[in-house]
Amino acid sequence: MGIVDTRKLVFEYIRRDEEGNVEGINRAVDEVDICVEKGEFIAVLGHNGSGKSTLAKHLNAILMPTEGTVWVGGMDTAEEENLWNIRQTAGMVFQNPDNQIIANVVEEDVGFGPENIGVPTEEIWQRVEESLKAVGMYEYRAHSPNRLSGGQKQRVAIAGIMAMKPECIVLDEPTAMLDPNGRKEVIRTIRQLNQQENVTIILITHYMEEVIHADRVIVMDGGRVVMQGTPREVxxxxxxxxxxxxxxxxxxxxxxxxxxxxxxxxDGILSIPEFVEEIAKL
Amino acid sequence: MIRDITIGQYYPVDSVIHRLDPRVKLMGTLIYIISLFLFKSFTGYLVALVFLGAVIKLSRVPLGYILRGLKAVIVLLFFTIGFNIFLTPGQVIWQAWVFKITREGLRSGAFMGIRLIFLIVGSSLMTFTTTPNHLTDGLERLLGPFKRLHMPVHEVSMMMSIALRFIPILLEETDKIMKAQSARGADFESGGLIKKAKSLVPLLVPLFVSAFRRANDLAMAMEARCYRGGEGRTKMKPLKYGRRDYIAYGMIALYLGALFLITRYLWK
Known part of the structure; x- marks a missing residue:
């Protein structure tokens, strides 16, 4: 069993009219089976409405499956007593950097997660320092988040998750609201964490350029997994x-x-140097 | 223009007063304000003035900056003084039509004026020297005992600090919506008071919708980071009293003692 496993995962949004009668049922996630091994870098691709964000929210027990099961670190997300352990095992970074930073100072925001799980004061400081250094934001520790760029804010949000020492980080379209520079910054940080700290990464995105470094790409459409494989294969x-x-x-x-x-x-050329090499052969 | 509004107006210099524990400053301010209402003689105000002056000097916040804060309440100040001067019964000094100025009125008007000025300067000195974060932390700790009475002390202070964090974000958003609506012909400038107020509707509706959406996102992000209320939480920056803080408490006690002695026994 991997760090994240889903078996026949189904999630349905129920649409109701004004009287509360069921109008229709939307199947956002439809019988998804995925298995993520520890240390992997997985990218989940999909068009808007493909169910990729809904899937992501299951991995942090924000949403509960309608049918099927999700295991995170061997724990079933449907069991309530696992809730906080699951959220500690699989951290989650969201799309809008402004709406996930809680404190008025960078270092205090990074310390928020450890505070919640009852880490002693000295260790909080140590973890905050380590995580801020890991995302390259240590020199901004005393700044107000309002003065940072989008990419920097998103890196602070990632540091906030890192400080909880998760085994796996789920990033739900972390770059969707960033400019190209911010996007590169964040993706570079994610790759570094994966390679140096050996954190399992599940990156949800619809930007193709961001997934070429992933170990495995999962393509979703209409709530189903429709393709799976290395970036080159896909x-x-x-x-x-x-x-x-x-x-x-x-x-x-x-x-x-x-x-x-x-x-x-x-087939499956992913980068410009690769392409140049291939052309030179002709 | 809208971004010029600052809440708390923290004045960032490094001073003894800035470095005090926020609890000392909160308690000190409270004691100071109460003390202003305990006596009715000018000598008492002299003591309060000396104390306030010393704190201002120590805080290294420029006097002009502090006094500028009084501008906001100048109308209130005039009303209070005016009412006291004209409406206190007693020995009439001057009279015109229904207006009477009495000796007692002048006296109590002067008292009220001084009291108000001291009160505003004293309490704004606290916000000048304490960051909003420290202030909410201090409040949470001071009100800690009320948790036993099931008062949501932690929750309220969390709400305050989140509100402070989102003020600049929402201001920026207001600015954006204003520009977007102006681009489509909305007029926020002209017209009377009622028309102006009405023109705010297309500004406030999207702002509220967006604030709710943000609140929803933030709640989700907080839960994802294991936030489950104040129970079992540790603190990254716990408040600890140091030598400086005990000295400050001593000073406050000294001030109260001096005030008591001087107003009671020396010059009544």
């Missing part, structure tokens, strides 16, 4: 991705189009 199926209303990275698309016109280029 991105070599350009036609299929287009069907799910997802774009592939520009160079992958260029390579694909060239190949369609008859140039002997291999």
């Amino acid at each position: 991105f070599s199926q350009v036609e299929l991705l287009k069907k799910y209303r997802l774009d592939v990275p520009q160079v992958t698309l260029l390579a694909y189009e060239l190949k369609k016109k008859g140039l002997p280029i291999r």
Whole structure:
């Protein structure tokens, strides 16, 4: 069993009219089976409404499955007594950086999680220092979050989760509200945490460029897992991705189009250097 | 313009007063305010003035900056003094139509004026020298005993600090909505009071909707970080009394003692 497991996970939103009668049922997540091993970097891709955010909220026990089971660190999320342990095991970073920072000073915000789980004062300081250094925000520890850029705020939010020493971090579209620079900053930080601190990462996103470094990509559409594999495997199926209303990275698309016109280029090219090398061979 | 509003108006310099434990400052301010109402002689105010002056000097907040805070209450000040001067019965000094000025009125008007000024300067000195975070922390600790009476002390102080965190964010948002509505022809400037108030509706509705959405997000983020109320929480920056704080408490006691002796026995 991995760090995160779901079996036949189903989640239904029930729409009601004004009298409270059931109008319809939306199946946001439909029989999803995923298994994430410790230390993996998983990216979950999907168009708007594909159910990826709903799936993410299950991994932190914010939502409970309608059917099926979710295990986090071997604990069933449906059992209430596991709730706080699960939230400590799988930390969650949300989309809007402003709406998840609680304190008026960076270091106090990072200390918020450890305070909640009853860590002694001296250890809180130690954890705050370590986490802020891990995301490269240590020199901003005494700043007000309002003065930081979006990318910096999001890194503070990640540090806030890191300070709780989770085994796994779920990031629900952490870059959706950031500019390109902020996006790069955050993705670089996530990769570093994965490689250096060996934290399991589950990154929910719809930006293709962010998933090329993942160990495994899961593509969702209409609540189902429709594709799964390494970034190279997934991105070599350009036609299929287009069907799910997802774009592939520009160079992958260029390579694909060239190949369609008859140039002997291999499938699933992910980066510009790779592409250059391949072209040079011709 | 809207961003110029600052709450608390913390004046960031490093001084003995700034470094005091917020509980000392809260208690000191409270005692000081009560003390202003305990006596009725000018010598008492002299003692209070000396004490206040000493604290201002120690706090290193410029006097002009402090007095500027009085501008906001100048109308209230005039009303209070005016009512006292004209409406206190007693020995009439001057009379015109229905207005009478009495000796007693002048005296109590002067008292009320001094009291109000001292009260405002004294309490604003606390907000000048204490960050909002410290203030809520201090309040939480001071009101701690009321938790036994099931008063939500921790929750209230958490609400206060979250409110402080979101003031600038919501101000920025107000600015944005204002610009967006102006771009579509909304007019916030012209018209009388009622028209102006009405024109705020298209501003307030989206602002409220957004505030609720933010509150929802924040609650989710707090829960995801294991927040479950004040029970079993530890503190990253616990409040601890130091030598400085005990000395300050001593000073406050000394002030009260001096006030008592001087107003009771020396110059009645």
